[in-house]
Amino acid sequence: DTGVSQDPRHKITKRGQNVTFRCDPISEHNRLYWYRQTLGQGPEFLTYFQNEAQLEKSRLLSDRFSAERPKGSFSTLEIQRTEQGDSAMYLCASSVQGESYNEQFFGPGTRLTVL
């Protein structure tokens, strides 16, 4: 399979717990993005990596959120002390640097429900 993969696909947790999501990008893609999508809205940017460097973070990414891409391949997104407002679909996307455009390919998403 050559697409973007995410794990888990669904996560239900209680408020206050920590959760971690994983994203595996398309193998030759060196850029990786995290977005959050709530019901009835378009995806909102959270952060992006070029190789292992985190180059941009949104103001949406509070200090409870942290993302890593230690070897420039897969990435993890951790949410500490989850709140009900964190319930959303978390989407990962990847793209190739050097193209004349920035077409991003999305994974299936991780749906988080915070009770």
Added chain:
Amino acid sequence: ELKVEQNPLFLSMQEGKNYTIYCNYSTTSDRLYWYRQDPGKSLESLFVLLSNGAVKQEGRLMASLDTKARLSTLHITAAVHDLSATYFCAVDKSLQGGSEKLVFGKGTKLTVNP
């Protein structure tokens, strides 16, 4: 701040009819993207429009870009039920030295009725 607006947000149409979805954006950007999302699924890339006057077609969908008007359209011809989905447009500002992130509109939920 770059903003993207789509209209309509909801569209119910009959099979066989034509319609257009509009996407306006607030600041200069020469790269516009259209995505499709089925319920509970992720986003599928449909079109990448890179320059003023660009037009791309795939099956019953045709997308165009007018950078001077900051407007893109997604035209649906002779709609069929399989086109029912939510359609998003998105822009980025990386060519203007801005961010690589995509800024999305709220989406247009299209329902095609028999």
